[in-house]
Amino acid sequence: MSEEKALLQLTGIAKAFPGTKALKGVDFSLKAGEVHALIGENGAGKSTLIKIIAGLYQQDAGTMEVEGKTVDFHSPADSLEHRIKVVYQELDLVPDLSIAENVFLGNLPKKALRTVDWQALYARTSELLLDLGLDIDPEVPISALTVAQQQLVEIARALSRQAQIIIMDEPTSALSQTEIESLFAVIRRLQGRGVGVMYVSHKLDEIYAIADRVTVFRDGEHIATEAVANTRHSDLVTWMVGREVKDLYPRSPAVRGDVLLEVDGLSGGNIENFSLTVHAGEIVAVFGLMGSGVHNLGRLIFGNMPRAGNVRLAGEDIQAKAPMDAIRKGLGFLTENRKSDGLLMPLSVKDNITLVSVKNYAKLMVINGQEERRSASDIIDKLSIKTPGMAQKIRYLSGGNQQKSLIGRWLLEDLKVLMFSEPTRGIDVGSKAEIYRLMDDMAHQGMGILVLSTELPEVMGIADRIIVMRQGKSVGGWVARQDANEQDLMTAATVQMEKVI
Amino acid sequence: MLDSSAETRGRGIGKFLTRASHWLLHTQEGVLFFIVAAIWVFLTIQSPVFFTGRNIGVLLSQVSMTAITAVGMTILLISGEIDASVGSMQAFVGVIVMSVLNSTSNLALGIMVGLAIGVVVGLINSLISLRLGINSLIATLAMLSIVRGAAFGFTEASIQNTHKIPTFTEIGNGFFLGVPWPIIFFFAVFLIFYFVLSRTTFGRFVHAVGANPEAATLAGIPVRLVKMAGFVLTSVLASFSAIILLSRLNSGQNGIGAGFELEAIGAVLLGGTSLSGGEGSMVGTFLAVLLLGTLKNGIVLLDINSSWQVAVTGLIIIVAVLLDARRRRRLGQD
Ligand SMILES: Nc1ncnc2c1ncn2[C@@H]1O[C@H](COP(=O)(O)OP(=O)(O)O)[C@@H](O)[C@H]1O
Ligand SMILES: [Mg+2]
Numbered sequence: 001m002s003e004e005k006a007l008l009q010l011t012g013i014a015k016a017f018p019g020t021k022a023l024k025g026v027d028f029s030l031k032a033g034e035v036h037a038l039i040g041e042n043g044a045g046k047s048t049l050i051k052i053i054a055g056l057y058q059q060d061a062g063t064m065e066v067e068g069k070t071v072d073f074h075s076p077a078d079s080l081e082h083r084i085k086v087v088y089q090e091l092d093l094v095p096d097l098s099i100a101e102n103v104f105l106g107n108l109p110k111k112a113l114r115t116v117d118w119q120a121l122y123a124r125t126s127e128l129l130l131d132l133g134l135d136i137d138p139e140v141p142i143s144a145l146t147v148a149q150q151q152l153v154e155i156a157r158a159l160s161r162q163a164q165i166i167i168m169d170e171p172t173s174a175l176s177q178t179e180i181e182s183l184f185a186v187i188r189r190l191q192g193r194g195v196g197v198m199y200v201s202h203k204l205d206e207i208y209a210i211a212d213r214v215t216v217f218r219d220g221e222h223i224a225t226e227a228v229a230n231t232r233h234s235d236l237v238t239w240m241v242g243r244e245v246k247d248l249y250p251r252s253p254a255v256r257g258d259v260l261l262e263v264d265g266l267s268g269g270n271i272e273n274f275s276l277t278v279h280a281g282e283i284v285a286v287f288g289l290m291g292s293g294v295h296n297l298g299r300l301i302f303g304n305m306p307r308a309g310n311v312r313l314a315g316e317d318i319q320a321k322a323p324m325d326a327i328r329k330g331l332g333f334l335t336e337n338r339k340s341d342g343l344l345m346p347l348s349v350k351d352n353i354t355l356v357s358v359k360n361y362a363k364l365m366v367i368n369g370q371e372e373r374r375s376a377s378d379i380i381d382k383l384s385i386k387t388p389g390m391a392q393k394i395r396y397l398s399g400g401n402q403q404k405s406l407i408g409r410w411l412l413e414d415l416k417v418l419m420f421s422e423p424t425r426g427i428d429v430g431s432k433a434e435i436y437r438l439m440d441d442m443a444h445q446g447m448g449i450l451v452l453s454t455e456l457p458e459v460m461g462i463a464d465r466i467i468v469m470r471q472g473k474s475v476g477g478w479v480a481r482q483d484a485n486e487q488d489l490m491t492a493a494t495v496q497m498e499k500v501i
Numbered sequence: 502m503l504d505s506s507a508e509t510r511g512r513g514i515g516k517f518l519t520r521a522s523h524w525l526l527h528t529q530e531g532v533l534f535f536i537v538a539a540i541w542v543f544l545t546i547q548s549p550v551f552f553t554g555r556n557i558g559v560l561l562s563q564v565s566m567t568a569i570t571a572v573g574m575t576i577l578l579i580s581g582e583i584d585a586s587v588g589s590m591q592a593f594v595g596v597i598v599m600s601v602l603n604s605t606s607n608l609a610l611g612i613m614v615g616l617a618i619g620v621v622v623g624l625i626n627s628l629i630s631l632r633l634g635i636n637s638l639i640a641t642l643a644m645l646s647i648v649r650g651a652a653f654g655f656t657e658a659s660i661q662n663t664h665k666i667p668t669f670t671e672i673g674n675g676f677f678l679g680v681p682w683p684i685i686f687f688f689a690v691f692l693i694f695y696f697v698l699s700r701t702t703f704g705r706f707v708h709a710v711g712a713n714p715e716a717a718t719l720a721g722i723p724v725r726l727v728k729m730a731g732f733v734l735t736s737v738l739a740s741f742s743a744i745i746l747l748s749r750l751n752s753g754q755n756g757i758g759a760g761f762e763l764e765a766i767g768a769v770l771l772g773g774t775s776l777s778g779g780e781g782s783m784v785g786t787f788l789a790v791l792l793l794g795t796l797k798n799g800i801v802l803l804d805i806n807s808s809w810q811v812a813v814t815g816l817i818i819i820v821a822v823l824l825d826a827r828r829r830r831r832l833g834q835d
Binding site for chain 2: 302304322323324326327328333335340341342343344345346347351355356358359362365366367369409
């Protein structure tokens with residue numbers, strides 16, 4: 001195979017869904033040994049393109065060539081046959097089977113009598129795993145692995161089928177910094193063997209760390225393809241958003257009012273004796289690494305996890321029984337797992353938005369449909385949620401628009417304090433800025449905001465006060481824009497030494 | 502769904518036609534409607550008796566018991582649970598109510614006792630499924646045996662009508678303005694719960710707890726309470742069916758209602774309600790029940806071996822489950 005010839009060449013690919021043109025004639029090419037990043041805001045059409053390459057969807061127009069030959073995929077099997085492997089964000093491994101069985105699923109090495117050759121299976125799996133820098137027993141079930149390890153198993157699966165094209169759809173959204181580093185090491189090793197890697201992400205830093213070329217999509221259109229080395233950060237943002245994003249963090253401190261949320265001696269899960277307060281007009285962030293307990297904090301406060309300690313909202317005790325009590329008293333909570341804890345996939349955008357507030361539009365349980373639709377439509381306008389209509393099922397919206405719908409759910413309630421866990425996980429730059437602006441607005445209207453985050457730039461950019469959590473304990477508090485800097489916070493979150501307050 | 506497409510598409514004759522054709526061609530309800538209509542046309546041509554007021558009355562009366570139970574079952578399935586015990590309830594409620602009537606001659610009391618059994622069994626079902634965390638299919642299959650056992654334990658054969666209350670006989674056999682009472686009960690139950698499911702907060706919560714119980718909890722919805730209401734409702738409506746059946750048979754029989762649960766659940770699934778919860782259609786259930794009744798009626802009119810009547814239920818279930826699996830596979834790809 002010559003150096004110049006593309007492994008994968010897509011030309012003029014178009015795909016429409018009822019109500020949306022997801023792709024309007026886009027090009028993309030991938031060479032052997034190359035990492036080619038595909039970026040774009042939510043809804044740009046990245047996942048749709050991947051699904052076309054994977055054989056899950058068929059394009060309405062355009063051609064697809066693998067190694068110079070035109071191909072026509074009708075099913076995922078066709079795509080696999082051309083040695084293309086997609087590692088999806090939601091991994092499709094069988095949790096109860098062993099690593100080895102997953103890696104060779106549908107392709108198990110057999111002995112003469114067509115029984116499984118277990119010895120060969122484990123040996124070959126070990127080999128593949130070691131190759132990826134994963135020293136782990138291939139007989140361990142998938143359910144015992146971390147997300148990062150599972151991802152590597154997916155990649156091993158690709159290698160077991162001699163994949164020459166590996167596609168990763170936002171692979172790092174649930175990984176810690178060190179896990180990301182080791183994933184990158186694996187990608188570089190793949191690259192060295194001549195595998196072509198298509199890398200889809202929202203995170204621009206990653207593009208600079210790993211990619212050779214970058215392609216930008218916006219609203220289903222191809223905007224640019226450039227060598228990463230020749231591209232400035234601000235170019236990428238402008239291409240993605242279609243305008244300059246001057247101010248990602250629009251925080252303007254508001255008047256600090258009375259104490260709204262008081263958490264006193266909270267324990268539960270891995271959290272021990274944690275206290276904090278949030279005042280009206282204030283954005284407080286709790287920062288910690290994955291596994292530090294930041295995510296549990298929200299559930300404990302909300303009463304969705306057994307706990308000890310006191311939580312008061314505007315002076316009233318919040319019971320630990322169920323979130324119902326917290327909501328009634330004016331506390332809202334947006335979890336970090338949109339899919340598992342937030343979205344009602346079979347329901348409409350409207351029903352998802354009004355899930356909490358629907359009781360307010362009802363008399364004797366009968367919903368006033370007009371009032372409900374008006375509220376939903378206000379939210380859709382206010383948060384510029386992209387949807388063909390409020391009756392669209394929410395499962396068809398892109399991640400950013402799903403997230404906005406969930407935020408909208410709480411905007412319709414008369415809240416005193418709103419807790420955001422990873423408010424912008426998996427969200428593009430444009431929507432990020434909008435969500436930060438919303439938080440700022442809410443603070444100015446006298447609400448208190450509590451952010452639970454593992455992303456340091458976000459915490460630095462949006463919070464008035466920052467508390468760092470490590471292994472379930474508070475290790476210090478900082479006032480943003482005065483004494484906080486990234487270095488100190490990261491050190492506090494990682495090192496076994498407490499800041500003396 | 503009908504009402505949701507109305508929200509996006511607005512008014513006007515043209516839009517109405519687009520909407521109607523979309524409904525007919527692209528939704529499970531629409532396809533069902535099409536099939537039922539086609540069979541009705543076919544049977545009208547084949548048999549002079551089919552499209553007569555009398556025969557349609559018989560057809561609808563016959564399926565009214567399945568229909569009333571299926572209405573509750575639709576709500577329960579959308580909430581993510583199921584009740585397989587409704588078949589034995591037909592027997593148990595029947596024998597108890599008949600003996601209460603025989604010994605007290607008090608119709609209101611008899612009916613109250615029948616519905617109260619529904620409440621109690623529904624509560625037990627929900628307790629086993631929700632508190633003990635046993636899958637509701639397993640829990641209620643066990644209940645199916647227990648309730649059947651109770652019916653056999655209560656009487657060795659059947660309990661005849663010795664009270665001779667005329668109003669009691671009216672329930673299953675009488676007419677109101679020329680329409681059989683069972684049909685009136687069926688339509689009333691259907692309309693009431695169509696409204697409850699699509700227009701009330703309870704209906705919304707039923708969808709929410711079935712679609713994603715964790716998300717529902719975090720939105721402040723009392724998940725267990727909503728599901729418990731679904732169990733009790735299904736069981737009470739099954740008791741109501743049993744009372745109508747009792748009046749039609751004029752005796753409480755301990756062996757009646759075998760396979761009734763399959764008919765009710767099959768109709769709900771065929772109507773487009775998902776086995777995985779969170780979505781479903783009351784109109785679909787209505788049409789599926791109608792299809793079931795039509796097929797049974799057609800088998801009799803065309804003089805086909807009547808054992809096919811039983812097979813029809815099995816066939817409907819297989820088709821329904823296949824359709825559901827296909828739909829879920831399609832969604833799994835998104
Ligand atoms: N199965 C589908 N049905 C209807 N619309 C869809 C479907 N899949 C994606 N879309 C729409 O197509 C557009 C592109 O979506 P997607 O490819 O998921 O974007 P990205 O991955 O870049 O965020 C979005 O507007 C989305 O709502
Ligand atoms: Mg995507």
